Amino acid sequence: MSRARSGGARARPPIRLFRNFSSKLAAIPMVLVGLGVFVGGTIWTIVHSFTDSRLLPRLRWVGFDQYERLWSTRRWLVSIENLAVYGIVSLVLTMCLGFLLAALLDRKIRYEDTFRTIFLYPFALSFIVTGLVWQWILNPEFGIQSIVRGLGISGFNFDPLYNPDLVIIGLLIAGLWQGTGLIMVIMLAGLRGIDEDIWKACRVDGIPVWKTYVVVIIPMMKPVFVTALVLVTSGIVKLYDLVVAMTSGGPGISSEVPAKYVYDTLFTRQNLGQGFAASTMMLVTVAIILIPWAYMQFREKRQ
Amino acid sequence: MKKTLALLASTSLISVGSAAFAVDLEVTHWWTSGGEAAAVAEFARLFNENTEHNWVDGAIAGSGGTARPIMIGRITGGDPMGATQFNHGRQAEELVEAGLMLDLTDLAEAEGWRDFVNPTSLLDSCTLDGRIYCVPINIHSWQWLWLSHKAYEDAGVPVPTNWDEFVAAAPALEEAGKIPLAMGGQPWQSNGAFGVMAIALAGIEAWEAVHIDQNAEVAAGPEYARVFEAAAQARAFSARSNVQDWNQATNLVITGQAGGQIMGDWAQGEFQVAGLVAGEDYSCLPGLGVNEIISTGGDAFYFPKVNNPEVEAAQLELASLMISQEAQVAFNLKKGSLPVRGDIDLAAANDCMQKGLEILATGAILPDANQTFSPDTQGQIEDLMVEFWNDPNFSAEEAQRLYVEIIASAD
Numbered sequence: 023m024s025r026a027r028s029g030g031a032r033a034r035p036p037i038r039l040f041r042n043f044s045s046k047l048a049a050i051p052m053v054l055v056g057l058g059v060f061v062g063g064t065i066w067t068i069v070h071s072f073t074d075s076r077l078l079p080r081l082r083w084v085g086f087d088q089y090e091r092l093w094s095t096r097r098w099l100v101s102i103e104n105l106a107v108y109g110i111v112s113l114v115l116t117m118c119l120g121f122l123l124a125a126l127l128d129r130k131i132r133y134e135d136t137f138r139t140i141f142l143y144p145f146a147l148s149f150i151v152t153g154l155v156w157q158w159i160l161n162p163e164f165g166i167q168s169i170v171r172g173l174g175i176s177g178f179n180f181d182p183l184y185n186p187d188l189v190i191i192g193l194l195i196a197g198l199w200q201g202t203g204l205i206m207v208i209m210l211a212g213l214r215g216i217d218e219d220i221w222k223a224c225r226v227d228g229i230p231v232w233k234t235y236v237v238v239i240i241p242m243m244k245p246v247f248v249t250a251l252v253l254v255t256s257g258i259v260k261l262y263d264l265v266v267a268m269t270s271g272g273p274g275i276s277s278e279v280p281a282k283y284v285y286d287t288l289f290t291r292q293n294l295g296q297g298f299a300a301s302t303m304m305l306v307t308v309a310i311i312l313i314p315w316a317y318m319q320f321r322e323k324r325q
Numbered sequence: 326m327k328k329t330l331a332l333l334a335s336t337s338l339i340s341v342g343s344a345a346f347a348v349d350l351e352v353t354h355w356w357t358s359g360g361e362a363a364a365v366a367e368f369a370r371l372f373n374e375n376t377e378h379n380w381v382d383g384a385i386a387g388s389g390g391t392a393r394p395i396m397i398g399r400i401t402g403g404d405p406m407g408a409t410q411f412n413h414g415r416q417a418e419e420l421v422e423a424g425l426m427l428d429l430t431d432l433a434e435a436e437g438w439r440d441f442v443n444p445t446s447l448l449d450s451c452t453l454d455g456r457i458y459c460v461p462i463n464i465h466s467w468q469w470l471w472l473s474h475k476a477y478e479d480a481g482v483p484v485p486t487n488w489d490e491f492v493a494a495a496p497a498l499e500e501a502g503k504i505p506l507a508m509g510g511q512p513w514q515s516n517g518a519f520g521v522m523a524i525a526l527a528g529i530e531a532w533e534a535v536h537i538d539q540n541a542e543v544a545a546g547p548e549y550a551r552v553f554e555a556a557a558q559a560r561a562f563s564a565r566s567n568v569q570d571w572n573q574a575t576n577l578v579i580t581g582q583a584g585g586q587i588m589g590d591w592a593q594g595e596f597q598v599a600g601l602v603a604g605e606d607y608s609c610l611p612g613l614g615v616n617e618i619i620s621t622g623g624d625a626f627y628f629p630k631v632n633n634p635e636v637e638a639a640q641l642e643l644a645s646l647m648i649s650q651e652a653q654v655a656f657n658l659k660k661g662s663l664p665v666r667g668d669i670d671l672a673a674a675n676d677c678m679q680k681g682l683e684i685l686a687t688g689a690i691l692p693d694a695n696q697t698f699s700p701d702t703q704g705q706i707e708d709l710m711v712e713f714w715n716d717p718n719f720s721a722e723e724a725q726r727l728y729v730e731i732i733a734s735a736d
Contacts, residue, residue, distance in 0.1 A: 076701070077419035078401065096727075097708045162567065184567050186716060270569075272510045274715030275708060289394035291704035292419070 064305065071298035079294055088299035098300065101278045107190055108279075109258040112197050116254050117247070119198065120205030125235060127206070128213045138210070142203040149200065153267025156196035157183065183269055186276035193277060197264060201257065205250050212246030213239070248315060255311050259304060280304050346377075348639035350407035352626075353383035353399075355392035360594045364660035371652050378639045381407075400425055405629030407636065408643055413450050413461060413623050414695035420627070426458045427628040432641050433457045438648065443667030443685070444621055450696050451625060459625040460644045463662035466619035466681060467589045467693070468521050470610040471596070475581030476503050487614030488525060488555070491585060495562050498584045507574040507583035508563035512711035514571055516703070518587040519710050520694050522559070523552045524620065525613035529691065536697040541733040545725065553721035553728075559587075560714055578607070587613070589622075593677050594661045603676035611680055619684050622693030623662060702735040 074084045092098050123141055127134055144152065159165045162181035170178040182192035216239055224234040240247075262281035265271060271278040280300060288297035350372075356365045362384070369380040383406055385392035393416060396409050400420055411417045420426055433439070433448075438457070442448045447461035470491065477484045477494065480501035485491040495505035508514060524532050531548035534540040543549065566583060568574050575595045577583035586592065593609065601607050612618045626647055628640040646652055653664040658673055663681050671682060684690070694703060709731065713724040 076699075077397065078423055095705075095708075096712070181567075270511065272569075272711070272715065274712040276715070286704065287701075289397075290390045291701045292397075292416075292699070293701040293704075296701070 067298050068302050068305075071295060071302045073295050075294035075298070077292040077294070084295070088295045089303075091296065092299050092303065097275050097278055098280070098283055100275050101280045101283050104190060104277060105258070105261065105279055108193060108197070108261065109255070111194055112201070112258060113251075113254055115194075115198055116202050116205050117250065119202045120250065121209050121240075123202065123206040124209035124213055127210055138207070141206050144200045145203045147200065149263040150267045152196050152200045153264045156192070156199070157268045160192050160195075184273060186273050189269060189273065189277045193264060193268060196268060197261075200264075201254065205254065208246060208250050208253070209243070212243040215246075216242060248318070252312070252315055256308065259308055259311070280307075346635045348378045348407075348636050349381050350378055350636070350639050350643060351381040351383045352408045352410075352643075353385060353392070353396050353406045354410035354624075355385050355387065355389050356410075357384050357386050359598075360659060360661060364656050367655040367659055368647060368652060371655065372643055372646055375646060376639070376642050378642065400629045405631055407631075407640060408626050408628050410462075410624050411459070411627055412695050413447055413621070413625050413693060414697075415450075415699055416695065417459070417627050418453075418699075420629075421453050421458045425630055427630050427637065427640055428456050429458060429460065429628070429641070429644055430456045432644060436645060436648070441666050441668050442648075443665065444688070444690050446690075446692055446696070447621060447623070447625070447665055450692075459627045460647050461665040462624045462626060462647060463657055463660060464619075464621045464623045464665060464685070465589055465591060465662050466611075467517050467622065468524060468612045468619050469590055469592065469677070470521075470585050470587055470613050471575070471578055471592055472585045472608045472610065473578045473581045473583065474606055474608065476501075476578070476584045479503065479581065480584075484608055485585075485610075485614070487610065488522075489615075491613075492555075492558060494584070503581075504566045504577060504583040505562035505585070506559055507566045507568070507577040507586040508559075508714070509566075509571045509574040510569045510711075510715065511571070512707040514574075514588075515710040515714040516694075516707045517589065518559070518714075519552070519556055520620075521587050521613065522555050523549070524618055524691060525615040526555055527552045529616065529618065532691065535732060536692075536694065539732055539735045541729050544732040545729045549728070550721070550725060553725045556713070556724075557721040560717065563714075564717065590663075590677070590681060591661060593675070597661075597675070609677040609680065611684055617684055618689045618691055619681060620691045620693045621685075622695055623665075699736050702731065705731045 070079050070081075071088055072083055072085060073080060074082050074087070127137060131137070147155075160181065160183050162168065162184065167178060167180045170180070182188040182195075220238060220242075221234070224238060229237075260281055261279050262285065265277055265279050265282055269277045271282060281304065284297050284300045284304065287293045287300060291297075352368075354365060356362060365382075365384075369382060372378065372380045385395055389412065393411070396406070396411075397420065399406060400409075401423075405425070417426065429451075439445060439448060442461060447464070448457065451457050451459040451461065470488070472484055472491075474484055476498060480494070480497045480503060482494045482497045485494050491505075498505045508518065523535075527535075527548040531543050531546070534543040535549070566574060566577060568577065571588055571592070572595055574583070574586050575588060575592045578586045579596060579599045579601060593603070596603070596607055603609065626644070628644060631637065631640075647656075648665070650666065650669050653666050654669055654671065657664045658671065661678065663678070663685055664671065667686075671678070674682065698706070706728070709724065709727050713719045
């Protein structure tokens with residue numbers, strides 16, 4: 023950041039450190055808060071995940087005990103599996119649906135504003151509200167199932183939230199409904215950034231529209247895709263409120279997710295050590311996603 | 326530091342000068358349903374009438390699980406309230422150990438709490454190293470089987486009087502299109518129901534060995550195998566009860582769609598609100614009608630340290646008031662719970678509550694699981710129970726094996 027700013031500086035003062043001194047001074051609090059809160063907090067959490075802290079943090083070392091217990095806990099394993107399934111399916115579907123909707127809107131259709139608003143609107147709702155609404159819609163007693171049965175098809179069964187094997191589909195429906203709109207808007211912005219001349223050139227060359235998208239437009243939109251990818255994945259890792267509102271982890275423990283495990287162990291079960299171990303594992307997951315992205319971004323900048 | 330001390334001293338001098346000093350005492354709790362709010366309002370009324378202090382109500386909506394993290398966060402974060410609710414047991418143990426709670430020993434000895442608190446185990450739960458840190462308020466017991474007379478009439482079988490008859494009558498209920506056992510899907514309900522079956526079917530000795538001595542061998546033994554078998558049976562009985570909250574499950578019993586429900590004595594408030602009469606429209610079987618024992622869970626109040634003599638005086642006044650005879654009667658009649666004093670008369674209580682009082686008087690009581698296990702162990706058992714209860718393929722043997730593992734590492 024400071025490098026970007028220093029580019030626009032006026033005459034150069036003799037000492038490098040004092041270049042743009044006032045803006046550097048102004049950035050100090052932000053840098054300190056950033057270091058203290060994010061880096062300091064992260065280190066503190068990781069350090070305490072190697073202790074047997076209960077309700078209050080204390081430094082009594084137990085080595086990797088908390089991690090051993092974590093990885094032999096059924097609920098944690100189920101959580102990881104759920105997150106993987108939800109993550110992969112939701113990632114693929116949000117990206118595909120988001121791009122598809124954006125491409126359709128970009129075909130210069132009538133009432134584009136109206137459609138855009140409709141698609142983006144769910145994003146204005148919190149996950150809690152989304153979860154509650156879909157919990158009602160999917161409730162077999164007065165939701166979709168009872169409406170279809172009321173139409174005369176009495177054998178119709180659709181109660182994903184009460185079936186351990188299907189509950190993840192219920193979560194996906196609500197998650198996609200909520201999240202696709204945002205990705206669509208980001209994709210749409212990317213599409214609008216493509217020069218009109220490129221379209222004209224493709225038309226002159228007689229390339230069909232679908233091929234133009236696949237071969238020309240999508241490769242040009244790489245930065246947009248990367249941004250959308252990071253947004254979607256970080257949203258997936260922290261999946262929590264949707265589950266709490268829709269199923270509270272049930273039926274049984276079939277829709278538990280890692281963030282909920284962390285919250286429950288930290289706060290209701292008063293086991294800080296175990297909760298910190300779980301949140302450190304979540305941090306590792308996020309790092310696995312973010313480090314390649316950051317590496318890519320910085321390498322591009324250097325070039 | 327010296328300056329703040331001087332400032333504190335001078336303000337306290339002024340306040341002493343202006344006669345009685347009224348303190349606004351914030352009291353946090355999670356009593357928000359109709360009956361609960363009415364009960365806690367009795368405390369507030371008595372506190373405002375009998376002392377010069379003011380009760381500031383700090384109700385936290387949700388449940389204990391939502392409220393406790395907020396309360397603990399405020400106490401450890403240096404923003405303590407005047408008084409706060411916790412359940413009997415070990416939820417506040419570490420806060421007491423860390424010296425964050427007010428010592429009530431002098432007050433307790435002056436008023437002779439140990440002479441009238443019944444059972445004294447409630448006071449033991451408040452005690453650490455011989456010092457008392459909380460006021461027990463009420464007793465709630467888990468060990469009740471609530472039965473719908475209508476459901477059994479419709480099915481044409483007599484209302485069961487114990488668990489074995491309940492099991493025998495279940496097929497008739499199934500045939501009549503009823504759910505034999507109503508059960509909500511939340512973890513604490515499955516765990517609670519299992520605990521009730523353990524006391525009733527494994528017997529007191531086995532239960533004490535597992536819960537108090539944390540003896541994993543007994544947990545792996547034949548007594549507990551029987552409990553897991555019965556729980557697997559109960560799971561089949563409750564397969565069709567697609568509800569989450571406990572009161573929705575109770576409602577299935579009230580409307581006669583379900584035969585029975587294993588739930589704590591707080592369920593009787595629901596029957597009362599629905600206008601049902603105990604003994605005519607519904608029955609309650611303590612200890613599943615097998616072992617007439619109740620566990621003595623419930624609520625206690627803790628007073629975080631504030632380092633302000635006036636507030637401390639008000640805290641002690643509130644502590645003394647909460648355990649007084651007048652407050653105990655007023656509060657517990659509204660709450661539907663049993664009083665912690667053995668020396669008061671609750672003639673106004675209904676049938677089921679009287680049954681509870683009788684059992685309490687005979688001394689057939691056990692501590693609550695919250696008193697014997699840490700919240701961490703309780704949580705692990707909840708995870709196991711909720712999975713077992715919702716997955717018909719989860720065998721009783723496998724569940725028992727995992728249960729033994731938890732008990733072996735319990736604290």
